Amino acid sequence: MKVGLGLPISEPAALLEWGRLADEGPFSTLGLLDRLVYDNPEPMVALAVLAGATSRIRLQTEVLLAPLREPALLAKQCATLDRMSGGRFTLGIGLGTRRDDYEAVGADVHRRGARLEEMMGAMRRLWSGEPHGEGIGPIGPKPARRGGPEVLFGAFSPAGIRRTARMGDGFLCAAHLADAESLFRSTEAEWQAQGRSGRPRLVAQFNAALGPDHLIKEARDRLYDYYSGPRYMNLPDGFAEGAVASITTSDQIRDTATRMGDIGADEVMFYCWASDVTQVDRFAEALSSA
Template sequence: MKVGLGLPPGDPVSLLGWARRAEAGPFSTLGLLDRIMYGNPEPMVTLAAIAGITSRIRVQTEVLIAPLRATALLAKQAATLDRVSAGRFTLGVGVGAREDDYRAVGVDVHSRGRRLDEQMAALRHLWEGGPYEDIGPIGPAPVRRGGPEVLFGGFVPATVERVVRWGDGLLGAHLPPERMGRFFGSVEASWHAAGRAGRPRLVAQANAALGPEPVLDEARRSIGDYYGFLGDGASKVAEEMLTTPEAIRRAVAAYGDVGADEVMLYCWSPDVDQVDRIADAVP
């Protein structure tokens, strides 16, 4: 079972320290979320910096809100990051749920699903070496013809359809293991029904924080702020955060039992010592 870390969004300066410690530990991947109207660092820029100081660990957007971005530029950014990381980049993509992000870039939030489907068709075409509209090709070529690994984030039927049509797998969040397992099953069934070879990569995400009470309090505040648009639901997300080594071990094992290939433990406090604490906690 692979275990990755989601990087805390609150302190960009600390993230290179996180990356160095994670690279030296047991972790498989470093993920970073995407927002416009929030204090997080821009993920493609930040992951490029992280790729530059690491050599083993993968880097992943978790998830990039693709409809907020111009398709041609996104194609170039993703291929570039794939190349400079020597193929260690995973493009996790989704549509997001916050209207303010869409207003900020002048994109209609109600068209986001259709826009993502159009973008994925164009991205795969461009990464295969095809031209952008009638203008010409966009380089550089990614490490793998057809583009970097793509995981779709979400837990609705449209997510399953996108995984099967455009993706390499699923990034599932906010579901307990039993429900996640059912969703994994629907993805795998649809994958095989569509005649896709092999099997989809299945990744589960859970929020985690380890440390003294001030670290846990800071993580809870950060989660509450980030998920504030959910109203009372933000408190529930904070309450479900994994805060003991035993809880982390149980969650990793439970997600593995329902088919996860990797579990991303998303951290919400910038305390870098969490890297070592979580490393000691994972199986």
């Protein structure tokens, strides 16, 4: 099973070093989250910079809040990043859980699911080379992957899982360890119900930090800050508390990877919330000693 590394968001300039070290290690993917009303780097810009600093590792948004963006421009950005990285881009896409991100761009938070589906339909058509509309030609460049980059949907709800099966290439699970198996099985069942061939790609995501106590405390403090405030919508019960607890030992890293492999995950992403770049080597060492 593949193991990816989610990047910290507190020091954007340091991400180049993270990327170079991860590219030399055992990791399959670099992931970067998306928020608007928060002190984090914009993921499409940051991943484009990381594409130039790496040669092997995949680049993934996790998840991009698509309804905040305009679909034609986003389709062009995704195709450009996919093409220029040699097909190493995966679009992890979703709705997010904060009202203020939508309010900042004047987007209707109540239509975000419908907006996401409209956008995906439009982007798939553009990636296939179809004209944008009457009197408006195609929008290039062609992505490296025929039909567009791989698309994973992040979701918790039955509606989100149905959307994954209809429109995606796979499912990005950011739920707790205990919930991952049921969400995977629901995704597979809905995939079959939609008449899709093959199987969805299944990716699990967990927050983690390794190292001395001060690095673990830093990571937990950053998670508390990230999940603080009353403006979250539709998070599963206990999600924030479990996310802040996170994974903090090499044994937990190995156990989580093994358990996810046992329930059918194709990849597990460990998101680092401590900013010290030595985290890359610590995670690599934990994985190599399995």
